[in-house]
Amino acid sequence: MKKILVTGGLGYIGSHTVVALQEAGFEVVIVDNLSNSSINVLEGITNITSTSPIFERLDLRVKQDVVDFFKRHTDIEGIIHFAASKAVGESVEKPLLYYENNLNTLIYLLQECMAHSIHNFIFSSSCTVYGEPDKLPITENAAVKEAISPYGNTKQISEEIILDTCQVSEIKSIALRYFNPIGAHHSAEIGELPVGVPQNLVPFITQTAAGLRDTLSIFGNDYPTPDGSCIRDYIHVMDLAHAHVVALQRLLSVKNTANYEIFNVGTGRGSSVLEVVNAFEKVTGEKLNYKIVDRRPGDVVSVYADTTKANTTLGWKAERSMEEALASAWKWEQKIRNL
Template sequence: MKKILVTGGLGYIGSHTVVELQNAGFEVVIIDNLSNSSLDVLGGITNITSQPPTFERLDLRNKSKVTEFFKLHKNIEGVIHFAASKAVGESVKNPLLYYENNINTLVYLLQECKAHKINNFIFSSSCTVYGEPDSLPITETAPVKKAMSPYGNTKQINEEILIDTCASSQLQSIALRYFNPIGAHETAEIGELPIGVPQNLVPFITQSAAGIREQLSVFGNDYNTPDGSCIRDYIHVVDLAKAHVVALQRLLEQKNKSSFEVFNIGTGQGNSVFEVIKAFENVTGKKLNYNVVERRSGDVTAVYADTTKANEELGWKAEKTIQQALASAWKWEQKIRNKA
């Protein structure tokens, strides 16, 4: 079994990817500092796969601890790097946290990869690198524009760091630029578990439906879209997790066409905030209490992917519908509220 390091592996996307890696026969080692996750997730992963992954609680900002980790854990053949701060609004308010947490940690990881000859690296990037796009759907050849937020800027800088590192070393890397992950595992053993007030639409919807939040805020209804609300490409988190496994296998089998590749990971379809609200109400039968408030700093009008490259090069395609994603998110919300 090939050993793969997953940073941020108890987070939302990380935990679902760990499940898919284990299902595909990989041995997984997780690093997570539990700043935006819970140790309970480890139990959820184990319940799904019947095999507990190795877990190390570690803050990647601690360079000496990162060095110690790699001395202890030998024979790692690939890294999937999720660990990062990820809220657009928070990054606008606290940019230095984002620059420290999202950039320094990548540098420390890559230094250890170089020292230990670990040459396969999957990076968790984002469609935010495209900024406000000139045309839709967005292809990978679309220009990377000045970021709308410090969060988006860290993803751009991270990609540049990877490009330079790949050009000067044996590193082979794939950056997956993904769109808006939603939903939960069908077992409801793992799902999105935001700490504090949710920064993303769907957990805010499910918490509102569960009575945790009094009202759902829709940030603006005066955008240049058919119904005035922002449009995003919402992808089921399990589809997204599977894309990471496929990308990793591409590197391990040396099928990549250059030392640094990028792929859009989305559904290829955009849905507005109001459309997501309506779809949730239809799927669950729960009426949502929502209110339109002012636009949020850093939000772009509309973003959805052209996924042709991922479909053809990776042989990967999103399979689950937005209705399936919303139903699974609600099932997960109900389970965690019953536990509370």
């Protein structure tokens, strides 16, 4: 079995990707500092796959600890890099924290890739690099706009760092630009577990339905969209997880056509915030208490992917519906709240 390092592997997308990797026959080593995740996720992964991944609690900002880790694990053949701070609002308040955490850790990992001849690197990027798009749906050729937050800027800079490194080394990398992951594993063993107040729509919806939040705020109903609310491309987290496995297999089998490749990972369909709310109510039978409030600074009107490149070149396609994703998110919320 090929050994793959997954950084941030106990986080939301990371944990689901670990499941997909183990089910595809890979041996997984997880590194996570547990700053925005729980050690209990390890048990959930094990319950699903009947295999416990290797886990090391490690802060990738400590360079010597990163160096020592790769001395202990000399047989890693690929890295999927999730570990990063990801709250847009917090990044505005604490920019240096985000630049340190998201950029230094990437640099240290790439240095060790070069030192230990690890040639396969998958990067967790984001559709935030596109900003407010000029044209929809968004292709990979769309312009990368000036970032509206330090978080978004770290994704742009990270892509540039990886590209520059690939041009002067044997490292091959794929950057996956995610749209909006939602849902949970169908077993309800793992799911999205935000620390504090959720920053994303669906966990706020499920927490409102569960009674943890009094009201769901919908930021604006006066956008130039059919129902006035923002439009996003919501993808089931297990479809996203599978995209990482397919991308990794592409690098390992040397099917990449360039040392640095970019793929959008979404459904190719835009759904408004109110559509998601209505779909949740229909799927679960739960009535949500929501109110329309002022627009939120920095929110773009509409963003959804053109997934043609991922569909044709990677041979990957989103398969699960929004309704399936919302039902799984609610099942997960019910489990962790003992409802």
